Every structure is written in C-alpha cells, then in structure tokens.
Amino acid sequence: MSGFDLSAILSNPEYVGMLVHGLQMTFIIFFGSWSLAMTLALILLCIRFSPFRFGDRIVAAYVSYHRNVPTLVQLMLWYFGIFTLLPSGLSGWLIDHNAEAIFAIVGLGLCQAAYFSEDLRSGLRSVNPGQMEAAKALGHGYLSSMRFIIMPQGVRNALPPLINHSVSLFKNSSLALVIGASELTHAVKEIENLSFQTFEIYLVGTVLYLVISLLIMAVGAYLSMRLDPAWRARA
C-alpha cells in the first residue's frame, strides 16, 4: 500500500458523485423492497388468519420457498430466468426503466415478505388469547379490539425481529450488484477500478453501510422504547 490517502477520493467530484448515486440507488432498492415486503407480509398475514385451510398451505409454501432458497439464487432466477419469459412488450418497458433495480426490488421484496409475515405472525400469536376475550367482554368489536388491544401488543412483540430483518434487507440490497444494479457496492467497485485506491474506497463503502445499519438499529431501539408501556406511563 502506497500511503493512506482518503482525501484523494473524497475531494474528487467524480467519485463523490458516483458514491452519492450509488447511495441513492441503494436507498431506492431498500425502501422499495421494504414497502413491497411489508404490504405483502400484511396480505400474507390476513390469509394466514383467515379460516381457509387452503390459503394457509399456500402461504406456508411461499414462506418456506423464500426462506430456504438463497436470496442470491432468487435474484438470479428473477433477473436471468423470469425476465426472459416475459412478453417482449413488458421486458422492453422494463429495460427502458432500469430493469436491474426493478428486479432487485421485486426479488428482495418478495423474499423479505416471507420473513416479515413470520415476524408479525409470531408477534401476534404471542398475545394472550385472554386479551381478545377481555376486549370483547368490555364491548369492543372484533376490528376495534384488534386495533386497540391486540395489534399494539403484537407489533411491540414483533418489533425486534422486524428491525433485525430490516437491517439484513438493507445489507442484502448489496446483492443487487450481481444482477448489475448500480447501487453502493457497485459504485465502490467501479471507483476501485478507476482509482486503484482499494483500501480507501472499501473503507468509505464499509463505513457508509455500517453507519446506516447502526442508524436503522437505533431507530428500532427508539421505537421499542416509545412503545414500551413503562416509558409511556412515565411520559
């Protein structure tokens, strides 16, 4: 290593531009797939709690597939496989609209939905059934007792695993590199190729990932504190 020089990268507007662009793409993939995953997870949860056995089986199969196949393989199946099966009109539109990022969002989102729905389910199941009976006895309807009694407790229980999985979703957004999305890791590798300052640029990339992951963990810790009845009683 010929001298550690961070400023050569951080003062080069071209490199900084690439980093910012990569960071933007990482955020787009993260928030896109997070929203998709949460929406899907709620739908899966409703199917699971509905009385139809058949829907239950389907959701179980969905969760099992997405938990037992590596995320990278899922992404490859989407981008290299399913992409080629789409009708040409749709795939043409996708190519015009950054197909790599869209498939990263879809692939990661569908995968994460399985984890989120399981987190929420175990959170809700951990609420004592007596709570529902007590709420009904106090005159709440089903929806109202869900809204005011069950959900607040269930979400509080589900919060720690949800935060953990949000962090790993953020980390997994780096897998989009393999299907060619221009996110942060991609930008880091490109700058490395241009500057040959491998150590410095890897350090910058690592610190960026670490800071954002720790921020997500901190937000999670803050949320669990806010939802804690002891804290709320004191405030």
Place this chain on the structure above:
Amino acid sequence: MIGDMITIVHDYWLLLLIGQYPNGPLGGLANTIILSALAIAFAFPVSILMALARLSKWRALRWPVTGLVYVTRGVPLLMLILWAYFLIPLWTGADVPSFMIMLVTLVFYQGAFLSEVVRAGIVALGAGQMDAARALGHSYLGAMRFIILPQALYNMIPSMISTFVATIKDTTLGYVINVPDLTFAASQVNNQLLTQPFQVFLILAIVYYAICWSLTYLANTIERRIAKRRAGVVSRPQHAVMTQAKIITEQP
C-alpha cells in the same frame, strides 16, 4: 418445460455435483457442502472464544470483540468478501485460492453471528450455575468447560443447524469472487446452453431448497426433542427461565 429440466439434469448432473473435478478443481454441490461444513467447523470454536470475550470482565477484551460483532452485523457479507479478496493476498503475499478466501470470510462472519447465540445460551443458563460451580471449587475456566458450556451448547444445537443452513446460503455469494460452488456450476451450465436460463436457475433453486429444507426440518425435530427432554427432566417452575437461545436470524 419439465422435459427441458430433466434433460439439463441428465446432461449436466456431474458438473452440478462435483464441478470439473478430475480435470480441474472440485466444484459444484460437493464444494458447497465442503465449504459450509468447514466454515461452520472453524466458526464454532471462534464463536465460543468471542462469546467468552464478550462476557469477560476485562474491558480490553470485551470492547474490541463487541465492536467486531457490530461491524459484522452492520456490513453486508459481500463487502466483507471484497475486503478479504483484497487483503488476504496482500498480507500473505501469495496467490490464495478463492475457496480459502471465502472460507476465511465465512468463519469470521458466521463466528460473529454464532457468538451471539453462544452468549445468549450462556446468559440464559443463569448466574446460579456459575456460582454453584465456583462454590464446588472449579476455577472460572473449569466451570466454563465442565458446567456452563456443555449445557449451553446442548441447548444450542438447533440454532447451530440454523446457522449451518445460513452458511450454505451464504456460500452462494462466493459467486462474486468465482468460488467454484453450485451457483458457479449452474451459471456455467447456463453459459453453455444460453437458451434456457429459467430452467437452469429453477433447478438451482430446487437443489438449494431441498438441502436447506431438510436441514431446517432436522433442526425443528431436534428442537422439539430437546424441549421435551428438558420438560421431562426438570419440571420445577424456576427452570422455566432456561429458554431456548434463539438465533438472531440472518438470511442471506
């Protein structure tokens, strides 16, 4: 389409299973299994040492290891692989095969995750075990070796299997530095065929699913058995605090 997949498996099963082994490096599924088995075998002692360091009363030992665990929890595995790919040849000055680089990265990464499981297992046992062992004349290390770890590790067997599954799934990332594993073999097949990417990657997904599903099933069976056995042996209510140390789930 199923016919196409059968043809692919029929034509390329040897490549998918062992790579180009007699004529080249071992690859394919065999390499995936060997890589993950070695990774978990080395990560296990590393994780115990890291857990003991995190529970240590010396800050000089506790803080650096805690920092290390947070770094591995907060940085994508892909980034760590890139670091190892850059640093290991630089330090050793030798041409290190990508298999070794992946192995070192996985040991480090899974060791950090597993150390959280071990730590949780030790903490879940409660301080009374250590006090009792010390009162009986064991030293700290002796108590750890003969009293604490055997109990904690036994309770952790299901989590260990989950970590093994996670490791198998992690080995796919070796694709980025061309580790000749199953994913690599599948993409070779895909490059030779060119026309049936969906079928090839579907086969890949099915193989991974079969392996990981069976291991998860095994973990659940053992977990139930351990829970039953513990319920049978210790029925006194104060032992209810010995809850299962659950893995901090990580899905790559």
